[in-house]
Amino acid sequence: MGERAAAARGWAVLSAVVPALVLAATACGGGGGGGRSPAAPSPGSAGRPAEAAGPPVPTAERLEEAALRDGARIGGPGGTYEIGVPLLEGPSEDFLEYRADRAVCQPLVSLARGATGEDPAAEVNREAVLGEGIGQRQVSVQLRSYGSGGAARVLAALREAGTACAGGFVEERGVAEARYRSVEPLEAPDLGDEAVAYRLRIEDVKDRELVLTEYLTVVRSGATTLSFRLEAFSLDDPGGVPRELVAAQWDAFTRAGAGPGA
Structure with a gap:
């Protein structure tokens, strides 16, 4: 499913567990990776239309070969992530109702x-x-291929959104609204032709005093984008998309022959 589809589950979990967190606190007395700036493509890609002169657009079968293996386990300093295939491959009708109040912000x-x-x-x-429950963290990973320069336009749209929507915007979810307080650019991975990374601060749909932190990293290689969206089901800042996860997906992508020089 699309990367925002999992967000609905995250907000539902948060709404259910926050009262318990507040009660517990009362009882007790209470980037995304090293590399170049997201503001510019890599030097090797400057001034050349990578997609126009590149290989054919990867098919779904080719992307499947290049994706992380179902059941794989990828560890790092923050813990071990288990890879799975979503039950739904396409966005649901409810998910497609998730719209930014300003079109320029929609890519976020x-x-x-x-x-x-x-x-x-x-x-x-x-x-x-x-992890599980309130401490769970989830990264939605998508490999997408585009024709006619579409992937490069996606990265350009993300950069425009990062600037135009830095002060926040509203995500309309049918009968509810999620308010993005800020969109902050981060240092992006030094991979592919270009990459962007952002930290997103989003208010809970029921209690605006509760704010979650999400991270979005997108890497472009030719006609393909690799997208990573980290969602944490707690109020703690999860600290960015794990570098180990991005590196593992990039390695799988290049080993499958879908990356540079394919």
Whole structure:
């Protein structure tokens, strides 16, 4: 499913567990990776239309070969993530109702088919999960291929959104609204032709005093984007998309022949 589809589950979990956290506190007395700036593509990609002169657009089958293996375990300083395949491969009707109140901000909400005007030709999804319950962290991983320069336009749209929507915006979810307080650019991974990374601060849909922190990293290689959205089901800042997870997906992508020089 699209990367924002999991958010509904996260907000539901948060709404259920926050009262318990507050009671417990009362009883007790109470980046995304090293590399170049997200503001510019890599030197090797400057001035060249990588997609126009590159290989054919990867098919869904090719992206499936390049995706992280179902059941794989990827560890790092923060713990071990287990890779799984989402039950739903496509965005649900409810998910497609998730819209930014300003069109320029929509790429920060989702890049899935039907969510923006730039539809991918093919898309493959994975979920990386760490922990359970209130302490759970989940990273939605998408590999998407585009034709006719679409992937480069997606990165350009993300950069525009990061600037235009830095002060926040509203995500409309049918009968509810989620308010983004801020969109902060981070140092992006030094991978592919270009990459961007952001920290997103989002208010709970029921209690605006409760704020979650999410992270979004997107890497472009030719006609393909690799997207990582980290969601934490607690009020703690999860500290960015794990570098080990990004590196593992990039390695799988290049080993499958879907990356540079494919």
